[in-house]
Amino acid sequence: MSNQNYIMEILELKDNNIHFYENCYYKEKMKGFDCKVFEGYLSYQPTHCYKCGTPFDDLFDKHGFITSNIKLPNVSGFKTILRLHKQRYLCKHCNKAFTLKSTLVNFGCFISNNTKWHIAKDLLKKRSEKDIALDNNVSSNTVERVMDSYYDTTRICKNYLPRVLSFDEFKSVKSADGAMSFHLCNDESGKTIDIVEDRRLFSLMKYFSYYSYQSRSRVQFIVIDMYSPYVSLILKMFPNAKIIIDTFHLVQLISRSLNKTRIQLMKKDKKNYNKLKRYWRLLLKDYNDLNFEVWKRFTCFSSLMTESDVVNFILNLSEELKNSYYLYQRLLSAFKSKDKLSFLQILNENHENISDYMKTSLHTLIQFKDFILNTFDNHYHNGFIEGNNNFIKVLKRIAFGFRSFRRFKARIMICKGLISHSKKVNT
Template structure:
């Protein structure tokens, strides 16, 4: 493959590593899914042993690694098949494998995929949807959510004028507290590690009273201690109960009353069937 073709492929994939040498590409079916596979050779960049610092490294074969990469079409996911060069020091017998900045050591998912997932977590999308778009598992998306602090810092300088409070089931099926800006953009204000009352209070008490007094409305479900926290910590805020929960409560009450009435009739009667 000519150098111009190598540069073109690296430009199309957004790869910036001079030690990666493009070898070719092909299609491969893996579990009935058609993958685009780009094949590279990753050469070891130096001749100095990282252990004894002697210039006595010799080539010691290659190790083939498949790395998941970003794709513009989710129906044809991309894999980088990288043949990493292995070297051995003739002085201390230490072996070393070539590494690339496009993927972390011991990881088979490119950094671009991780960054794309973190950006997608800021949108109003499900974890399964994000996982399918990036050809990874929902548990991997959950792990990125748990590791990243860039999505929702625990402390911000100011609170939104209109807030919404809720909880969601996150890592290890644990319930987490979430607070978002309710002014149409639905940006995440905070994600707390649990939904305990003390944790929520400590977070909001980190803001001065003058800042908490700016909050005008707080939307929530029928959780009783959410209402108690809102009344005590936000003196000027109006509490708004989400109409979904009101309708759901009325529906459950109606169904309970309907079942009580139905049981008054014989099971074989026309009124019972109606």
């Protein structure tokens, strides 16, 4: 292989009209950085005049060179420049000069298409745009421009919705309308379908009205948390869908109210403050999983005890906490064993001397009763969408926040592989 071919291969250049000189490689300091510089020239016979379009003939004269420094992707961690002398021609038909074009760079651009490919590839990773810009020696505006040119961020298919959907929300950017943004996910494949800026009812109604009636009526199950606007939305927009309340949110609802009850008591009972504070996890644990055999020393307690002893001690401090705790445990076991009958029985009973927090939760459970019964019959859950939400949070933290919602959404969709690039990106 000749020198020329080696360089072409190493720098991944595909334009055969670029030729390299004998001593074409040297190092140079540019803006305080050591750069690898490759020097070559671009020359070929043009087919026509770029200014007037006349086909090439004897009236075309070579007219010197123009030099441009073209940014290439880094080689061995060094900034790399191709110093290209481009042949100019003078057309005597129109008396104008023009410069030859190369497939390596777009006309009037100093950033090679290889670098742009590299940026487009980097956009698929969980990285901030600023880091991508630094690594590729370009500005962050260039990264944004590449994102817009390589990925069509506006196109989302509105003709199809899967059989099982799940809804959730997450805190998006400050400039977004509404405090929370809405996240729509396919619950069987776990893939994000779309993200909507505002989760309020009117905005979601408008959004789903873009989908055809056929696609909306195809949806059979929708998993949600206990946010009542979603219920009104589903009843209006999805004629055949059954609402399922996510089990995790059910458990979260009751465990939060038990925790609040404990904290309320903790603030009143200064004597047992530390005990109430330290063993919150044991209270939330399923009663059947508590250890009642192993005797050990617990901090704040003087004698040897088992886990269930600690729980019993704490429960004996307050009647209200005790009743709330037993209600919590019964609900928990009903949710775990998907026991419809005992769940309905708990809701129909008259609960006395339970905390206000627990009463509120019970009221919420009664309000969503019909949908919770659907949960017992089906195995769908919000696991995938919560995982996706976590990914979004990580992406947001890595970027130190996003200013515009459009860009934030585009990044999420690109990283999740939901928007494919419109041009070929080398992988």
